[in-house]
Amino acid sequence: MNGSELVRGSFALAWRELLRFFRQRTRVVGAVMQPVLFWILFGAGLSGSFQSPDWAKDLEQPLTYQEYFFPGIAVLIVLFTAIFSTISIIEDRKEGFLQGVLAAPVPRSVIVLGKVIGGTTLAVIQAGLFLLVGPLLSFVGLSPGLQIDFSVTQALMAGLFLTLIAVELTALGFVIAWPMNSTQGYHAVMSVVLMPMWLVSGAFFPGDQGGWLSWVIRLNPLTYGISGLRRLLYAGQLPVSESLPSLSVSLTVTAVFTLLCFVLSVRLVARPTANNVT
Amino acid sequence: MTSSDSAVVAHKVSHTYGRAPALDQVSFEIPGGTFFGLLGPNGSGKTTLFRLLASLLPVQSGTLTVGGHSVATNPAEVRRLLGVTFQSPAVDPRLTVTENLKCHGQIYGLGGAGLKQRTNMLLDRFELSDRSRALVGSLSGGLRRRVELAKGLLHSPRVLLLDEPSTGLDPAARRQFWDLIRSQRQEEGTTVVVTTHLMEEAEQCERLVLLDSGRVVCEGPPAELQASLDGQRLSVRCHNTESTQAGIEQLLQAKARVTGDSLQFRVPDAAGALKQVMDELGADVISAAVSQPSLEDVFLERTGRGLQQEEEA
Numbered sequence: 001m002n003g004s005e006l007v008r009g010s011f012a013l014a015w016r017e018l019l020r021f022f023r024q025r026t027r028v029v030g031a032v033m034q035p036v037l038f039w040i041l042f043g044a045g046l047s048g049s050f051q052s053p054d055w056a057k058d059l060e061q062p063l064t065y066q067e068y069f070f071p072g073i074a075v076l077i078v079l080f081t082a083i084f085s086t087i088s089i090i091e092d093r094k095e096g097f098l099q100g101v102l103a104a105p106v107p108r109s110v111i112v113l114g115k116v117i118g119g120t121t122l123a124v125i126q127a128g129l130f131l132l133v134g135p136l137l138s139f140v141g142l143s144p145g146l147q148i149d150f151s152v153t154q155a156l157m158a159g160l161f162l163t164l165i166a167v168e169l170t171a172l173g174f175v176i177a178w179p180m181n182s183t184q185g186y187h188a189v190m191s192v193v194l195m196p197m198w199l200v201s202g203a204f205f206p207g208d209q210g211g212w213l214s215w216v217i218r219l220n221p222l223t224y225g226i227s228g229l230r231r232l233l234y235a236g237q238l239p240v241s242e243s244l245p246s247l248s249v250s251l252t253v254t255a256v257f258t259l260l261c262f263v264l265s266v267r268l269v270a271r272p273t274a275n276n277v278t
Numbered sequence: 279m280t281s282s283d284s285a286v287v288a289h290k291v292s293h294t295y296g297r298a299p300a301l302d303q304v305s306f307e308i309p310g311g312t313f314f315g316l317l318g319p320n321g322s323g324k325t326t327l328f329r330l331l332a333s334l335l336p337v338q339s340g341t342l343t344v345g346g347h348s349v350a351t352n353p354a355e356v357r358r359l360l361g362v363t364f365q366s367p368a369v370d371p372r373l374t375v376t377e378n379l380k381c382h383g384q385i386y387g388l389g390g391a392g393l394k395q396r397t398n399m400l401l402d403r404f405e406l407s408d409r410s411r412a413l414v415g416s417l418s419g420g421l422r423r424r425v426e427l428a429k430g431l432l433h434s435p436r437v438l439l440l441d442e443p444s445t446g447l448d449p450a451a452r453r454q455f456w457d458l459i460r461s462q463r464q465e466e467g468t469t470v471v472v473t474t475h476l477m478e479e480a481e482q483c484e485r486l487v488l489l490d491s492g493r494v495v496c497e498g499p500p501a502e503l504q505a506s507l508d509g510q511r512l513s514v515r516c517h518n519t520e521s522t523q524a525g526i527e528q529l530l531q532a533k534a535r536v537t538g539d540s541l542q543f544r545v546p547d548a549a550g551a552l553k554q555v556m557d558e559l560g561a562d563v564i565s566a567a568v569s570q571p572s573l574e575d576v577f578l579e580r581t582g583r584g585l586q587q588e589e590e591a
Binding site: 005008009011012013015016019020023024095096097099100101102103104105106107110 | 332333334354355357358360362364366367368369370371372373377380381382384385386387389429
């Protein structure tokens with residue numbers, strides 16, 4: 001098995017992932033529409049009670065809640081897409097497709113790579129579309145004007161960082177899904193681990209009033225994904241604060257956690273167990 | 279034990295799930311090009327053996343080689359030689375026939391014109407060409423099985439593993455499936471290893487291993503195994519089984535084996551016995567048949583159990 005066969009196998013699985021996605025329209029609705037609705041509804045509903053964080057003081061206009069929530073929603077779309085992609089591992093195992101792949105002469109890492117490439121592509125397409133279209137909603141009165149930087153360089157950097165977050169969350173989803181044999185179990189993990197992880201990442205509220213909450217936020221790897229994306233959207237104008245780490249810290253933590261999840265996934269897949277057979 | 283032209287060699291293979299033993303010191307050899315059957319009731323260990331061969335389970339003890347490569351130490355090479363058709367479908371119902379084959383071919387390292395040509399050839403051979411754009415989920419069970427088979431043969435494997443391949447197929451689709459297997463062997467000389475609990479399928483094999491409770495009961499060509507039993511078989515169905523049984527037993531001086539509503543007797547001359555029964559007790563008989571010992575009889579004689587029994591239990 002040489003490198004080109006590894007690439008070919010991974011892309012074959014990723015391609016299948018995309019085909020399946022576009023044949024299930026409801027998945028698009030689930031992964032994009034819900035976050036967009038959240039953005040509009042929470043944005044409108046919480047605008048009065050939102051207390052702008054310290055780091056937003058230097059912005060030209062006061063930071064509205066909907067603007068604060070903007071990068072968090074992009075990451076929520078990525079998270080939902082990653083969950084939908086990786087939950088299919090459990091279905092593939094049940095339906096038998098997975099053992100057909102496991103019986104093939106490919107390195108086990110192809111299974112992880114295929115899933116990560118497929119899931120990441122879908123997540124970046126959807127979250128990227130939101131980042132482009134979201135600000136336009138202000139023209140129809142569904143969002144306030146955003147003060148983000150619209151330059152091409154900045155969009156490209158934000159896109160690359162979004163890709164990194166997508167790899168991170170797909171690999172994390174893989175680690176959770178692989179040992180499971182029921183989709184119900186995955187839903188449970190989603191409710192008690194993945195959603196709370198997103199809630200306390202600075203995506204939903206700043207949480208910089210100190211106490212235990214700010215510690216939870218600082219220990220949460222996704223905090224650094226949110227802060228990195230937020231900084232790239234504002235072209236580095238934001239000051240460093242407790243709830244908004246610097247870009248280099250955000251990038252480092254996100255990259256290390258991504259690598260960790262990926263390596264763990266490959267390790268898990270490499271172990272032949274009775275769990276793999278249908 | 280190893281010989282160069284053996285497709286598969288198993289030597290003292292044992293396997294346990296947790297503490298439950300599934301295979302116990304199983305040894306056999308499959309010469310290249312053979313149509314080989316693993317026959318046994320459900321729970322006899324044949325699917326475990328199949329999974330070990332397909333390198334989906336770790337080899338716990340003993341040695342297992344395919345084409346001279348150890349399944350335990352060189353699974354990548356073994357996987358290259360194997361085409362596998364699982365009992366549960368391994369095709370994606372949401373993809374079309376061609377998409378499934380393309381995806382699978384690429385996973386096996388095929389691509390470009392070669393893959394396209396091979397796909398078209400197999401679609402043609404398996405009479406799937408006109409359904410190539412249909413979603414697999416919309417196909418009948420028989421057609422889906424054919425897609426599975428085509429998928430398993432894409433990379434021209436030397437050994438084709440089939441796990442209970444006719445499960446869920448109606449008799450016509452079943453016949454068609456076996457015709458395809460036969461023509462595949464003729465065209466490419468593929469070694470075929472099939473697990474089954476059905477006698478009719480096992481009888482078509484060139485060689486058989488009979489498995490029971492994880493052990494090899496006996497091995498050989500089906501005709502030889504059947505010939506190893508003496509006597510012929512007379513089966514009788516009667517109106518009142520209970521009362522007639524004693525009468526026939528006394529008449530033939532043979533003990534009856536009851537399966538369902540039919541009585542079976544082992545006799546040296548079944549045709550003579552049939553005449554005797556019809557002359558004396560003909561009024562009670564619904565139907566009667568004469569046969570040579572079947573593989574079912576072989577299994578029964580060696581293990582004291584029927585092949586189908588376990589399944590019902």
